[in-house]
Amino acid sequence: MKFGVVVFPGSNCDRDMMHVLGNVMGQEVVSIFHKETSLDGFTHRDCIILPGGFSYGDYLRTGAIARFSPVMSAVIDFANNGGRVFGICNGFQILCEAGLLPGALLRNNNMKYVCKNIYLKTQTRESLLTQSMKPGTVLKVPIAHGDGRYYADAATLQQLKDNDQVIFRYCDAAGNITDEANPNGSLENIAGICNEGRNVYGMMPHPERASEEDLGNTDGRLIFQSLIESVLSTELEPRKAISSY
Amino acid sequence: MSSDASLVPTTVETAQQLGLRPEEFDQIKKILGRVPNFTELSIYSVMWSEHCSYKNSIKWLKTLPRKGKHLLVEAGEENAGLIDLGDGLACAFKIESHNHPSALEPYQGAATGVGGIHRDIFTMGARPIAALNSLRFGDLENDRTKYLLKGVVKGIGDYGNAFGVPTVAGEVYFDPVYQTNPLVNAMSVGIVKVNETVSATSHGAGNPVFIVGSATGKDGIHGAAFASKDITKDSVNDLPAVQVGDPFQEKLLLEATLEVIKTGAVVGMQDMGAAGITCSTSEMSAKGKAGMKVWLDKVPTRQPNMKAWEILLSESQERMLIVVKKGMEAEVKAVFDKWDLHCTQIGEVTDGGIIEYYMGSELVGKIPAESLVLGGGAPVYDREFREPAYYASGKGFDMNYMQEPEDLKQVAENLIQSLNICSKKWVYEQYDSMVGIPNMSTNNPTDAAIIRIEDTNKALAVTVDCNARYVYADPFVGAQIAVAEAARNIVCSGGEPSGVTNCLNFGNPYNPEVYWQFVNAIKGMGKACEALGTPVTGGNVSFYNQSTDGGAVYPTPTIGMVGILENKYATMSLNFKNDGDKIYLIGENRDDISSSQYLIQNFEVQNSPAPYFDIDEELALHKAIKALIKSNLINSAHDVSEGGIFVTLIESAMAGGRGFNIESDPNVRKDAFLFGESQSRVIVTVPADRENAFINLMMKQDSEFAVLGDVKGTQVIIDGQKWGTVNSWKERYDNALESYLVAAEAEV
Numbered sequence A: 001m002k003f004g005v006v007v008f009p010g011s012n013c014d015r016d017m018m019h020v021l022g023n024v025m026g027q028e029v030v031s032i033f034h035k036e037t038s039l040d041g042f043t044h045r046d047c048i049i050l051p052g053g054f055s056y057g058d059y060l061r062t063g064a065i066a067r068f069s070p071v072m073s074a075v076i077d078f079a080n081n082g083g084r085v086f087g088i089c090n091g092f093q094i095l096c097e098a099g100l101l102p103g104a105l106l107r108n109n110n111m112k113y114v115c116k117n118i119y120l121k122t123q124t125r126e127s128l129l130t131q132s133m134k135p136g137t138v139l140k141v142p143i144a145h146g147d148g149r150y151y152a153d154a155a156t157l158q159q160l161k162d163n164d165q166v167i168f169r170y171c172d173a174a175g176n177i178t179d180e181a182n183p184n185g186s187l188e189n190i191a192g193i194c195n196e197g198r199n200v201y202g203m204m205p206h207p208e209r210a211s212e213e214d215l216g217n218t219d220g221r222l223i224f225q226s227l228i229e230s231v232l233s234t235e236l237e238p239r240k241a242i243s244s245y
Numbered sequence B: 001m002s003s004d005a006s007l008v009p010t011t012v013e014t015a016q017q018l019g020l021r022p023e024e025f026d027q028i029k030k031i032l033g034r035v036p037n038f039t040e041l042s043i044y045s046v047m048w049s050e051h052c053s054y055k056n057s058i059k060w061l062k063t064l065p066r067k068g069k070h071l072l073v074e075a076g077e078e079n080a081g082l083i084d085l086g087d088g089l090a091c092a093f094k095i096e097s098h099n100h101p102s103a104l105e106p107y108q109g110a111a112t113g114v115g116g117i118h119r120d121i122f123t124m125g126a127r128p129i130a131a132l133n134s135l136r137f138g139d140l141e142n143d144r145t146k147y148l149l150k151g152v153v154k155g156i157g158d159y160g161n162a163f164g165v166p167t168v169a170g171e172v173y174f175d176p177v178y179q180t181n182p183l184v185n186a187m188s189v190g191i192v193k194v195n196e197t198v199s200a201t202s203h204g205a206g207n208p209v210f211i212v213g214s215a216t217g218k219d220g221i222h223g224a225a226f227a228s229k230d231i232t233k234d235s236v237n238d239l240p241a242v243q244v245g246d247p248f249q250e251k252l253l254l255e256a257t258l259e260v261i262k263t264g265a266v267v268g269m270q271d272m273g274a275a276g277i278t279c280s281t282s283e284m285s286a287k288g289k290a291g292m293k294v295w296l297d298k299v300p301t302r303q304p305n306m307k308a309w310e311i312l313l314s315e316s317q318e319r320m321l322i323v324v325k326k327g328m329e330a331e332v333k334a335v336f337d338k339w340d341l342h343c344t345q346i347g348e349v350t351d352g353g354i355i356e357y358y359m360g361s362e363l364v365g366k367i368p369a370e371s372l373v374l375g376g377g378a379p380v381y382d383r384e385f386r387e388p389a390y391y392a393s394g395k396g397f398d399m400n401y402m403q404e405p406e407d408l409k410q411v412a413e414n415l416i417q418s419l420n421i422c423s424k425k426w427v428y429e430q431y432d433s434m435v436g437i438p439n440m441s442t443n444n445p446t447d448a449a450i451i452r453i454e455d456t457n458k459a460l461a462v463t464v465d466c467n468a469r470y471v472y473a474d475p476f477v478g479a480q481i482a483v484a485e486a487a488r489n490i491v492c493s494g495g496e497p498s499g500v501t502n503c504l505n506f507g508n509p510y511n512p513e514v515y516w517q518f519v520n521a522i523k524g525m526g527k528a529c530e531a532l533g534t535p536v537t538g539g540n541v542s543f544y545n546q547s548t549d550g551g552a553v554y555p556t557p558t559i560g561m562v563g564i565l566e567n568k569y570a571t572m573s574l575n576f577k578n579d580g581d582k583i584y585l586i587g588e589n590r591d592d593i594s595s596s597q598y599l600i601q602n603f604e605v606q607n608s609p610a611p612y613f614d615i616d617e618e619l620a621l622h623k624a625i626k627a628l629i630k631s632n633l634i635n636s637a638h639d640v641s642e643g644g645i646f647v648t649l650i651e652s653a654m655a656g657g658r659g660f661n662i663e664s665d666p667n668v669r670k671d672a673f674l675f676g677e678s679q680s681r682v683i684v685t686v687p688a689d690r691e692n693a694f695i696n697l698m699m700k701q702d703s704e705f706a707v708l709g710d711v712k713g714t715q716v717i718i719d720g721q722k723w724g725t726v727n728s729w730k731e732r733y734d735n736a737l738e739s740y741l742v743a744a745e746a747e748v
Helices: A014-024 A070-080 A090-097 A154-162 A219-234 B012-017 B022-032 B038-047 B099-104 B106-122 B143-163 B233-241 B247-262 B276-288 B308-313 B329-338 B389-395 B408-416 B468-473 B475-492 B512-532 B597-603 B615-630 B644-656 B670-675 B688-699 B726-747
Strands: A002-007 A028-033 A047-050 A084-088 A104-106 A114-122 A138-145 A149-151 A166-171 A190-194 A200-203 B071-073 B081-086 B089-097 B127-137 B167-174 B183-193 B208-213 B266-271 B291-295 B319-324 B342-350 B354-359 B362-368 B449-452 B459-465 B496-505 B536-542 B556-565 B582-586 B636-639 B660-662 B682-686 B705-711 B715-718 B721-725
Touching (some): A002 A014, A014 A028, A014 A219, A047 A090, A084 A090, A149 A190, A166 A200, B012 B038, B038 B276, B038 B308, B038 B362, B081 B536, B081 B556, B089 B459, B099 B106, B099 B183, B106 B127, B127 B247, B127 B449, B127 B556, B183 B459, B183 B556, B247 B266, B247 B319, B276 B342, B276 B354, B308 B362, B319 B329, B408 B670, B408 B721, B459 B475, B468 B556, B475 B496, B475 B512, B496 B512, B512 B556, B512 B615, B582 B688, B615 B688, B644 B670, B644 B705, B644 B726
Parallel strands (some): A047 A084, B089 B536, B127 B167, B660 B715
Antiparallel strands (some): A114 A138, A166 A190, B081 B089, B127 B183, B459 B556, B496 B556, B582 B682, B636 B682, B660 B705, B715 B721
């Protein structure tokens, strides 16, 4: 299995993601420049990552231009064929703009950019990102965004809930999902979701910023660990024990 | 010459309108052997402005220590200083002001300040990995101050966040002296391989000269000259002198620049900041002792029909000038094509040191490069200075006339909520402090931000510091304190102070009392830098922070300092760790409330001396703290600064979520013990089982030390009195600034 990290010209978390996947998690990882038009080297055993940043400056609407970039047609085809795609922050915004994930990310309710540690609660185990964690696990992971308020219309929201597509909700340190713990006004504290086919994932918080002892926080590693194990398990390799931190 | 008005010989009146002095006009005529035309005069006006020439400061700047064991590049040699980190790596760092633009247009002024300082770093081939800033505003009750604060913070955030470099540390102060003239100082820190640095030079006749990055527009024309004037009511007419920033273009320029260096095609490179094409062409030529032909009509422009002088003086952002090895043009173009950036040849290097600017076939300006630059033909002035009256009156301050308040807890509550002490969370949470994942202080709070260096075991400790009230009180002592506090922060975080960049914000240098502040601050800074072994590698001078109504700002020589940690795991944090840890003070308490926030807030005394400071005591303190960290005898270290011991203790308590129980020092007045800002003191905590070893070590040190109490529970207890829970203090501390601004929003 290998990871491909898409580099839009304004991506700025691409190097962080490559470092964590490659050096910390020990995975094969390659960068994919936004002018690429095909993902021929990637199969259903691999995973495409859309990292954080400001894809094309995002002066219009976050991700609005990125969805039209050459590489995104390839990513859309890849996803529609069942390939695994994971967008973080700007990557999540782009996946929503591209129609690969339902809903949209709006300007934070206080109209300000915010960067700080927040807490997340896993909502399901039926996901590539959380399959190795008990439902209700609380993770400390930072956010850094101006447009992170998840929104979907009532019918879409109902569908998300009926299909168990909500992966993370914002919570407090004790795991309570409250208004005070919602950093941006997201609908029902939603911080991360997947598509109906459960192969496309998006989350606003940055697990790659919480994956090393150096940085004093390794909670984010549980998400990558889960992702890697879920892919490996579909390769019919013996399932490895889940290490604890 | 032709009928173009800009080519007609000029007069002394025009020279004065452009900000030149009559004697400077005479000097230009002498250099050229003729009367300059308007284009040439414009070139001299910006290159000889204070901002580019340092004509009123260079004499004193040269007295600062410029050599040090860690230095690869001395001050003024390159765009920024360079510190040797070992392992073939170096750290490039610099601080710069963007005060004048921010006073008029806070959002763009601050944003382009951030963009400009990052360009200074990556034009040397270094990838910026951390940003810092130092901000000063007026009275926050004032609506314009709120507008400035919000605009500046959003400008810094939007630019830095999108560019993708974390803002890791900073300071924000409020004082009415900054009402008309806010200060916005931005610092960038980058890492470069020693053999991949690029110099801002030009040589090799026939080598092509390229402009890369954004197109050139009419924004920012005469920005450098504008920054060299007092701010008046008419300054708003200078609005086109404020540049507009585009962090996305800067991100592309960063990646393309670092990539083009690897082609080996680059002879020299300089970013375009103040005075745009004029400054980069002349400084690079002067440095390489070469000349240049520049075809201005080839420059990609944003609007048609720009005049030669407009193209020359434009301060449009996100541009670079690159001198390329002849024959390697294709390699360079390929890189900029990849990043979708302009890359256009606009000139070529010549022999002889003369720069010729052409518009089509017409020669519009012909100037010896050397005559334009600092260290060459730019004027150097010796300004007169005079001790101001307030200085002597401050010396007469006697704290015995200040009666100690009865309710010190109330005093403490007010102090913790004062804008100069309370949490700046409202500000720094708008900055991405983590992108690039180098910031080790996010989950492990430290006095100086700890920035790990990729692929090594090392880290940098970085900080910006200046208590301008101390400098105003006594420029010689106050500037020493600014340097000492920066170094103290680095030492308390486990680092070795290595180098300084300074941002010297002062009033009008033609005012002898302002110049007295400048001269004495430089002397103090030089003394402290010498003693601490931290040479000044570069920086900038911002004069004219002065308005017709409000007078000069406090002299504010902001110190940006970089320290090295050979082992990034040997970091010392400031938060209380365990119940039962002993709290010790290293350093000596004094009956001293001079220039403290407490004195200003409770007694409204504006004139008093700087707090007690002695450089030898400071050095002894650093030696002791380093020994304690090395011997693994302390669990936390936090330096005593604004708000005194009380605020230091509360900050460590809040960060650790733990209370404390202490006794005050019977040898000093209790208010001075709690809130005095006498210097060279650090609060440390010692694990109970290491207390004997701690005492043994400290007995061999020259620093005083005394036990204050211990870390305990959730309460704050002072001399047996319960002062409430740490959480209640945290609530006050965290919400003070925000409540100010949110209340204001609710009113609108």
